[in-house]
Amino acid sequence: MAFVYRYSKMAEGMRPSPIRELFKMTQRPGMISFAGGLPDPAIFPVEEFAVCAEALRTQGTTALQYGASEGHRPLVDEIQRRMEPLLGRPIVPEEIVISSGSQQAMDMLARVLLDPGDVVVVEAPTYPGALHTFRSAGARLALVPCDEHGMKVDLLPDVIERCRRETGRVPKLIYTIINFSNPSGACLSEARRRRLAGIARELAIPVLEDDPYGELRYRGERIPTLFSLAGGGVMFASSFSQILAPGVRVAWAVAEAELIRKMVIAKQGMDLCTSVVAQVLVAEYCSRGFLESHLEKIRSHYAGKAAAMASALREHLPPSVRFAEPSGGFFFWLELGGDSRQLFERALEQGVAFLPGPAFYPEPAETVGEVVDGGPYARLCFTFAQGTEIVEGTKRLARALEQA
Ligand SMILES: Cc1ncc(COP(=O)(O)O)c(C=O)c1O
Incomplete structure (x- = not known):
């Protein structure tokens, strides 16, 4: 109590990150997550890092x-x-x-x-x-x-x-x-x-x-x-x-x-x-020299995942959903032609998670000039999903879209 009535103006204005909050909902068992912007843990350079830990003996x-x-x-x-x-x-x-x-x-x-x-x-x-x-x-x-x-x-x-x-x-x-x-x-x-x-x-x-x-x-x-x-x-x-x-x-x-x-x-x-x-x-x-070889490895690994997601999206989503295939990075940005917040709920029911567009725009109250509405958009991360999850997650998203 001694603290809660004495928050600074800055703290009063603080809100939890929508991404971190939504993230919790995407952690349910069986959920395929395109939500978090996470690298693929399957290719973390664990062995090389363990070798580097040897440096602690000399530089400890x-x-x-x-x-x-x-x-x-x-x-x-x-x-x-x-x-x-x-x-x-x-x-x-x-x-x-x-x-x-x-x-x-x-x-x-x-x-x-x-x-x-x-x-x-x-x-x-x-x-x-x-x-x-x-x-x-x-x-x-x-x-x-x-x-x-x-x-x-x-x-x-x-x-x-x-x-x-x-x-x-x-x-x-x-x-x-x-x-x-x-x-x-x-x-x-x-x-x-x-x-x-x-x-x-x-x-x-x-x-x-x-x-x-x-x-x-x-x-x-x-x-x-x-x-x-x-x-x-x-x-x-x-x-x-x-x-x-x-x-x-x-x-x-x-x-x-x-x-x-x-x-x-x-x-x-x-x-x-x-x-x-x-x-x-x-x-x-x-x-x-580990970083250079790791970079080469992850570029080709992620290029494959990006291509897999592009073809899954083309095959399973309706043509009304528009997107550009990215030439790098972690993300696809979809223009849905509908509201991503409602789609988010239905997608969770189908067992797939993404991030609705509004998470990436400021609130009208904190915006100077023109306000932009992120409602029609969705972000899909393609790097984190494993194995068949890219195709299966896209099919689930397609089912959620059909329910609109
Ligand atoms: C554009 C951008 N900037 C900065 C960050 C923060 O990265 P970190 O603090 O892990 O270096 C991220 C993480 O997702 C990002 O996407």
Whole structure:
């Protein structure tokens, strides 16, 4: 009681993540789940990780001690080496911070950048964890709709202008998932990346380029990062969650050194440092060359699963359900032609779970400008399902659709 009447305004505004709540309903026995955005545990590199654990014999005293808030230096060096070709210029260690998941990197950025009432521009639909972070910082969200090529960047200047008119503020940040977005699977085209970089530069609005799925391209050529195209004003964030294992809780962000320094100070108030044990193991995993071979393995494994889901959806769902086959990442985004919330209930009865579209849009009350309704959409994750589950789950979804 001493606590519950004294919650902060921020805590009062906090709501449970809809995904985490729905997730509980998807855990029933016999349920096929396309709901969680989870990697396939069947190909976690358990043996290689066990080999890397040998490093604890030689580096145990470092691994078991507090570490630098900036990150374990050998891992920072690995990330520097991996990032330079992607980011298009030399990177110095002072421009890198290791975070406890990229969720934390987002939170660190929000803490140093956002005041209550500030506006963040996000694409719609977008990653609910980002919405949670921006909401917790007291920010409101301005939405730019997406199509199969990602954010409709042509609409961005109007969204910014409307935000200026309605709130008197220029947005503080643009948040975008450029590759194989969660949830839409869309990849921002190069032309749009160039235009987005140009608009952000012209209006001096910083950009958070969230890229956990960029290494998981199954078809086509890699597109240059926004960071490399913008020449400044972009923070790039990525994670080992999707390419190695989310249980390690190790991710990283790259940005100008002054911003990273501030974020490190914010991190010191959050967890002092990311688990050094985890960082030592991940650094060892990278330096032994395991990551490169694992990436090759998961790309072909997930490409097969994406193709299996595409053909199951084509075969079993009515043609009124539209989707684009993703070229990478974890997700299919379906346009149902009906309401996904009702379909969700019927799908659970049939024994299959997905995530209804509204989970990926902010509430009208926290939106500046145009509100977008996620009702007609559904996200299906294809990476987690095992064996015949992709086909069987799709058949169950088709049965739920027939009951409409
Ligand atoms: C787009 C996006 N950003 C960030 C995250 C957070 O990842 P983590 O905190 O595990 O690094 C996720 C996880 O699903 C995501 O999809």
